[in-house]
Amino acid sequence: MGTPTVDISTSLASFELPNPVLTASGCAAAGRELSPFFDVAELGGIVTKSIMMKPRSGRSTPRMAETPSGMLNSIGLQGPGVDSFIEHDLKWLHESGARTVVSIAGHNTDEFVALARRLYDQPMDLLEVNISCPNVENRGQVFACDAIAATRVISAVRRAANPNVPIFAKLTPDVTDIGYIARAVAEAGADGISLINTLLGLVIDLDTLRPALGGVTGGLSGPAIRPVALRCVWQVHQAVPHLPLLGMGGIKTGKDALQFILAGASAVSVGTAVFHDPTAPIRIIAELSDELAARGFSSLRDAIGFAHLSSEQQAAYFAAQTAVPVGR
DSSP states (O other): OOOOOOBOOEEETTEEESSSEEEOTTSSTTSGGGTTTSOGGGSSBEEOOOBOSSOBOOSOSOOEEEETTEEEEOOOSOBOOHHHIIIIIIHHHHHHTOOEEEEEOOSSHHHHHHHHHHTTTSOOSEEEEEOOOOOSSOGGGOGGGSHHHHHHHHHHHHHHSOTTSOEEEEOOSOSSOHHHHHHHHHHTTOSEEEEOOOEEEEOEETTTTEESSTTSEEEEESGGGHHHHHHHHHHHHHHOTTSOEEEESSOOSHHHHHHHHHHTOSEEEEOGGGGTOTTHHHHHHHHHHHHHHHTTOSBHHHHTTGGGSOHHHHHHHHHHOOSOOTTO
């Protein structure tokens, strides 16, 4: 008997995806770097590097440092600016047939609004509002650390953005109560939430006896942060169960991705893994499907938030399925 077929389609608000695996912002630029390895249109979507209004050189070098089970980066939102992004990257994504999530970042609320307006008529499926990047000179720019600041940005972007394009707020784990921030952005008009961004970290170079990164601190990513990311997805799903979540943080395999789905994510983003395995996103689609089938799920949507159910509720679900029972 072959592996049972599992429906792995999902949705992020009104954005329908054939599968739940996307790239993570900042790890594959606009997807062009991955195109020699697979057709980017086969992914659930491409999440672009966070774009700003004007070209930005980023932070001082060195910008990357290895850590146990992860890496620190201090890129500082380097990018070409929105006009060049639209002309080159967004055009390429559209021509490639890729489903596109455009990530934006700004120095202040007005810049977020200007970006939303500039992108209003551009071809995209979802707008991610990055209010949580730790790789900036002024930590005051991390709007997601403060509910009032986060609310101000999200509500302004929601008013300025194309109403037919859902907006997701990207949150940081570097807060005391991420559920509180999630409820705030939900009330401000976010259609969903992306989480998590990297954690703020530091490495000391024992040869120079100085911080290894030119910007001193950087964003920690990779498998080392997976338990933190899962905890955040779990807590935010509990806080705003009506909102779809895009989960990320150290995902390397289909089993990793399934944990995020069970915790409450409707889809996942794969980031740091592509640096050593560019095929990781496309591989994880197949692995996740197999993991769902092996556990008796008939669809991915049934597995979203499944770990929050009681043992009795879980048993009732499997008893009603015609797929292979759990454990078979």
